[in-house]
Amino acid sequence: MIKTLLIANRGEIARRIIRTCKALGIRTVAVYSDPDANAPHVREADFAVNLPGATPSETYLRAGLIVEAATKAGADAVHPGYGFLSENADFARKVQAAGLTWVGPEPDSIETMGSKVAAKKRMAAAGVPTLPELDPETVTEFPVLIKASAGGGGRGMRIVREKAGFADALASARREAESAFGDPTVFCEPLLEHARHVEVQILADTHGTVWALGERECSIQRRHQKIVEEAPSPAVTGDVRKRLFAAATAAAESIGYVGAGTVEFMLKGEDFHFLEVNTRLQVEHPVTELVHGVDLVEWQLRIAEGAKLPLEAPEPRGHAIEVRLYAEDPANDWRPASGTLHRFHVPGDIRLDSGVEDGSEISVFYDPMLAKVIAYAPTRAAAARKLATALESARIHGLITNRQLLVDILRNDAFLDGDTHTGFLAEHDFTRTVDPQPFALAAALAQAATRRIGTLPLGWRNVRSQQPTAKFLFGDTEIEVEYDPEQATEDTVILDLDGVKTPFRVARYGDLVEVDSPRGSVSLKAVPRFPEPETKLAPGATIAPMPGTVVRVSVNQGDHVEAGTELLVLEAMKMEHRVLANNAGTVTELLVEKAQQVNAGDVLAVVEES
Structure with missing residues (x-):
């Protein structure tokens, strides 16, 4: 029986594992880098051990240091979460060699699937449909997809449509793969246009039972990384589902798989081809949990303790959709953002798996995902509506995020019709323009309401020569608004816009002003009345x-x-x-x-x- 579990990870997934451990009565040990010293997962664990340093290579990727931390804290088991060392066979062996229980598949299974090149050969031998592998040195036909052999998550992956850009894309993919996974090996596949990314959740015990626990649709991606996931897939029914489950089960059995894992496929029409096996828990596992009524982390722990799965997997009910909320700017080449997250609140009847809270510092060293927001409902349409409403009503202050893009996807007609594929974002225009003027007016009124002498607003005059004004920056654009300070309220302003009363909620953090409304959310920067002189940049x-x-x-x-x-x-x-x-x-x-x-x-x- 596992008594104390070290979680070799950080952020959202560490908190997720801690939650299940608390329910089971298992003590937990967190590890943390220097930038994560005040992170929620550190506070919520029973014990915590510092990994000195900031970058992943200094901290969360040091297998020996993590095993040492487990021994020091008295842990008897290690859960790797996802990312970092979760698919590192040598780390799994080090954990076992230290006499600790490894919560995951056997190291040999990890190693077999760790190289996508070797994995494809193994799957083809097991009768699982695969795409032909192309040698990067001899590619002549395009378009192709370059992929890192040693990892996933969109890193080391490039689409190349013609020969002219192939050499640069290949070098870039190898560089990114080396940085992310320590292995620059890449390979190529023919690019399947307008195909869907569909995956099957597997769960296997040590007694020979393998569950194919439903499929997930993960086709909407940016930078080859998923941002919307759902279960079940709107495209998979009947015979296709049976064949997918059979292929996923054959893949698991061919490598003697144990624990939770995912077999990923590309689906076009009724034909599908093997992508990879992720020998770990997936980021998108909550949608499977909600639809099938299981706790996958609990089953990972129980299987590691030797428990048997029931012979039949639970039947699916309803529909679940998950979105990944990132600190990034979709309109600016998905540029990530770092800094202080002043306010983080997502309301509604949803599941929120987050690694952050009010006041969290988003570091430049790690992935910019803030949270996974998940909705469950009897139907797909109801789940999409519930999730869009929760995101739209959220208050996320301090950093630019992809929140509005996610809302627009969930309300897009093609998405609601289930017409999705891996090129969905490129095919649809999600650019949105916001008129910042009413947001700035609301900010000025709320600001005036906080500046009073007794009952009178600061700046009140018996005979006024002109209306007060306030200036804000919206991006690089300066906005000036006139306002009546006697009509001001403190943090909620209701404006009559062409006969429609619209509430605006205003929050201020120094010179940063965040304004939320049903029309959207806008970040403004207050311009001081007497600004300091700025250093001018050279032209160009x-x-x-x-x-x-x-x-x-x-x-x-x-x-x-x-x-x-x-x-x-x-x-x-x-x-x-x-x-x-x-x-x-x-x-x-x-x-x-x-x-x-x-x-x-x-x-x-x-x-x-x-």
């Missing part, structure tokens, strides 16, 4: 959009470039981000070099306009 200066590491410099000083030319590539939050020239001209200054660390706002290069 390109600044770092975020903290990161320079992994490639693509131009030389003196080069002529066009607007949109790649100047360099930054790595931040485990992904590569291209920095492009804002204008055509000559690179007169190049202020960084490969492997250099930069801060947000640092000048990287100057392109003098032609």
Whole structure:
């Protein structure tokens, strides 16, 4: 019996595992990096051990240090969560060699599936349909998909549609794979256009029982990483479901799988092909739990203790949809955001698996996912409506997020019809323009309400020569509004907009003003009445959009470039981000070099306009 469990992970999944352990009466040990010292998962665990350092390579990826922490804290078992070392066979062996229970499949199964190249060969031999593998050195037909052999999560993956961009994409994929997984090996497959990403949850015990616990649809992705997941799939019925379950079961049995895992497929029409086996718990496991009425973490622990599964898996009921809420800007090439999350509240009858709370610091060192928001209902349409309403009503202050994009997806007609595929975001226009004027007016009125002398607003005059004004920045745009301070309220302002009364909720954090309403949410920056003089940037200066590491410099000083030319590539939050020239001209200054660390706002290069 497991008495004390060390969770070799952080954030949302660590809190998720702690929740089940508390229900089962199992003590928990958290590990944490220096930036995570005050994180919720550290506080919620019974014990916590520091992993000195900040980056994953210094902390959560150090197998020996984590095993040492487990021994020091008196743990008798280790759960890896997902990501980091969860699919590392050597880590699993180190845990077992230390006399600890490994909550996961056998290391040999992990190793067999750890290389996607070897895994495809193994699955083909087991009769599971696979796509042909293409040698990156001899690819001649396009489009193709480049994929990292040693990992997932969209890292080390690139779509290439013509030969001209193949060499650069291949080098970039290898670089990202090396950084994320410590292995630069990649391979290629023919790209299946308009195909769906469908996966089957498997659960297997040590006594020979294997469950195919329903399928999940995970087709809506950005950067080849899922952002909307649901169970069951709106595209899978009857014979296709039987064949998917049979293929997933055959895959598990062929490698003697034990525990929770996922077999992923690409589905086009009624034909499907094997993608990979994830030998761990998936990020999207909550939708399966809600539809099938099981706790997958509990079953992972019970199987590790030797328990038997019932012979038949529970039947599915209803529909569940999950969205991944990220601190990132969808309108700006999914640029991740870091900093203080001042307010985080999602209302409604939903499940919220989050790694953050009010006041959490979002670090540049880890994935920018804030939470998974999940809705369950008797029907797919009802689940989508419930989830969209909860997200729209949320108060998320301090960082830009993909919240509005998720709401718009859930209300999109094609999505509601179940017409989704991996190119869904590229096929639909989700750009949205917001008129910031009423939000700024609400912010000015709320601000005036807090500035009173007795019952009179600050600035009140018996005979007024002009209306008071306030200025705000909406992005780079300055907005000036006039207002009547005698009509002000403190944190909720109701404006009559063309005969429609609309409430605006206003929250202030220093000079940051967050305004939420049924029309959307807007972040404003208050402009002081007497602003400090600012340092002017040189014309054509390109600044770092975020903290990161320079992994490639693509131009030389003196080069002529066009607007949109790649100047360099930054790595931040485990992904590569291209920095492009804002204008055509000559690179007169190049202020960084490969492997250099930069801060947000640092000048990287100057392109003098032609």
